[in-house]
Amino acid sequence: MMKELNMKVNPLYSExxxxxxxxxxxxxGESKVGEALVSTYSILDSNETLRQSKSASFAKTQKCAVIDRFEVINETEKTCMKKLRHFLQVIGMKEIHSGYNLYRKA
Incomplete structure (x- = not known):
């Protein structure tokens, strides 16, 4: 029986x-089976109108994620990617792009 796959998340800020x-x-279980690095950005939604307050106008922004690195062992690839995409959707990423080369550990 396959042990449950867990995902640990460490947020970082890139200046x-x-x-x-x-x-x-x-x-x-006790073994690391892979890792990933994802960058998130705010993007201007050109289809949305500007929000206005009494003192200023604000453009509505959306969040976008780019998967920069995704390295996992073969049999866990689909499960890891599913968990990763689910997390990104939960935190509000409207778009998810793959900017990585897939590396598989033997």
Whole structure:
């Protein structure tokens, strides 16, 4: 029977590109089976109108995620990606892009 796959999340702030990054570590039982790095950005939604208050106008922004690195062992790839995408959707990522080369550990 396969041990449950757990995901640990460590948020980081990047001053270089002004993004919030998440480092994910995938663990099955006592063993690390992979990791991922995701950057998140705010994007201007051109389809939305500006919100106005008494003193200023604000453009509505959406959140976008880019998977920069995704390294897992073969048999856990789909499960790890499913957990990763679910987390990103829960925190409000409207778009999720893959900006990585898939690395598999033997």
């Amino acid at each position: 270089v590109d002004l993004s919030i990054q998440f480092h994910f570590e995938f663990v099955q």
